[in-house]
Amino acid sequence: MELDRALELAVVASWEDVVKPGDPCSVHVEYEKQPDSPLSSLSVWTIRNRGYGTLVCRYSVAPPDPASSASEVSRVRFANSYQSAILADCLDFIMRNQGQFTRPADRSIHGLVQIDCPSEEDRSDAATWSQAAVAEFAETVWN
Numbered sequence: 001m002e003l004d005r006a007l008e009l010a011v012v013a014s015w016e017d018v019v020k021p022g023d024p025c026s027v028h029v030e031y032e033k034q035p036d037s038p039l040s041s042l043s044v045w046t047i048r049n050r051g052y053g054t055l056v057c058r059y060s061v062a063p064p065d066p067a068s069s070a071s072e073v074s075r076v077r078f079a080n081s082y083q084s085a086i087l088a089d090c091l092d093f094i095m096r097n098q099g100q101f102t103r104p105a106d107r108s109i110h111g112l113v114q115i116d117c118p119s120e121e122d123r124s125d126a127a128t129w130s131q132a133a134v135a136e137f138a139e140t141v142w143n
Contacts (some may be wrong), residue, residue, distance in 0.1 A: 001039075001100070001101055001102070002101060002102050002103070002104065003039075003094070003098070003101040003102065003104075003111075004102050004103075004104060004111070004113045006094050006129075006133075007029045007042075007094065007113045008113055008115050008126075009026050009090070009113045009114070009125070009126045009129045009130065010086075010090035010091055010094060010126075010130065010133075011029060011044065011087070011113075011126075012115060012118045012122050012123060012125075012126035013086050013087075013088065013090060013123075013126040013129065013130035014084040014086040014087035014130075015027075015118060015123065015126075016022045017082070017083065017084030017086065017087060018046060018056055018082065018084060018087065018090075019046060019117075020042070022045050023046075023116075023124075024048070024049065025046050025047055025048045025049075026046075026047045026114055026115060026116045026117075027044065027045065027046055027047070027056070027059050027114075028044070028045045028053070028112060028113065028114055028115070029042055029043070029044050029045075029111075029112070029113040029115075030042065030043050030045065030110070030111065030112055031043075031110075031111040031113070032109055032110060033103060033108075033110075033111045034109065038061070038098045039061070039095065039098060039111075040060065040061045041059060041060040041061065042058070042059050042091070042095075042111075043055060043056075043058045043059075044056040044057050044058075044059075044091075046114060053106055054080055055079040055080055055089075056078065056079065056082045056130055057076050057077060057078045057082060057084075057087065057088075057091075058076075058077050058081060059075055059076050059077075059078070059091045059095060060075055060077070061075060061095060069094070074094070075091075075092065076088040076091055076092070086130055086134075089133075089134045090128075090130050090133055091136065093133040093134065093136065094133075097135075098099065106141075107123070
């Protein structure tokens with residue numbers, strides 16, 4: 001699966017936590033991609049008409065702290081009163097398993113995934129994917 005598709009599924013699975021019902025906006029996931037290097041961070045934004053953006057969260061890969069286990073460290077920092085356990089778990093899964101995803105082959109270092117209001121089928125597909133990803137992530141963290 002392509003990285004951008006996994007990020008899209010993560011956002012769609014958490015759509016209810018990120019976008020208020022009836023709110024006409026899209027969601028953008030932005031990241032910097034360096035050739036042959038894993039992503040070190042990304043940010044999620046809601047974008048309203050005329051391009052006005054509000055930060056939902058940032059995900060940063062921090063160096064491990066020897067005093068805490070990987071399962072205790074939250075790498076997702078929500079902003080502007082946003083919270084979503086689903087989005088946090090999915091982003092954790094994606095960022096910790098980057099080798100499982102392909103990346104777009106374009107030359108830009110700026111990655112951008114734009115997600116418009118999903119259909120019911122899109123939401124169902126994303127929910128199925130996120131449940132499997134979270135279950136797989138939980139299994140690898142606890143084993």
